[in-house]
Amino acid sequence: MQEEEALQLVESMLEHDALSQLVYRLRHFNESVPEEAEAVQKLLSVFENMIEVKPDVAEQLVQLGDNKTGFLRCVMLLPLISFVVLSRKP
Numbered sequence: 001m002q003e004e005e006a007l008q009l010v011e012s013m014l015e016h017d018a019l020s021q022l023v024y025r026l027r028h029f030n031e032s033v034p035e036e037a038e039a040v041q042k043l044l045s046v047f048e049n050m051i052e053v054k055p056d057v058a059e060q061l062v063q064l065g066d067n068k069t070g071f072l073r074c075v076m077l078l079p080l081i082s083f084v085v086l087s088r089k090p
Contacts, residue, residue, distance in 0.1 A: 006053045
């Protein structure tokens with residue numbers, strides 16, 4: 001029963017354009033702020049859970065945006081941003 005409910009939740013989120021809204025928000029977090037860095041990790045967990053429930057979500061995420069603003073670009077830049085932020089700390 002929980003799997004059905006999870007699938008309904010994910011499908012509802014997709015119907016209401018949640019993926020593009022979440023990716024948009026992901027791009028605007030500032031990982032040098034601890035609360036926002038934590039939010040990024042939680043948001044990535046949301047994507048992971050959505051993909052686990054409905055694997056097609058992965059393809060939809062890849063197709064979002066373009067090379068400058070898309071999900072993959074955001075995710076690929078996260079390690080670089082984290083490295084830069086950590087290297088600035090004394």
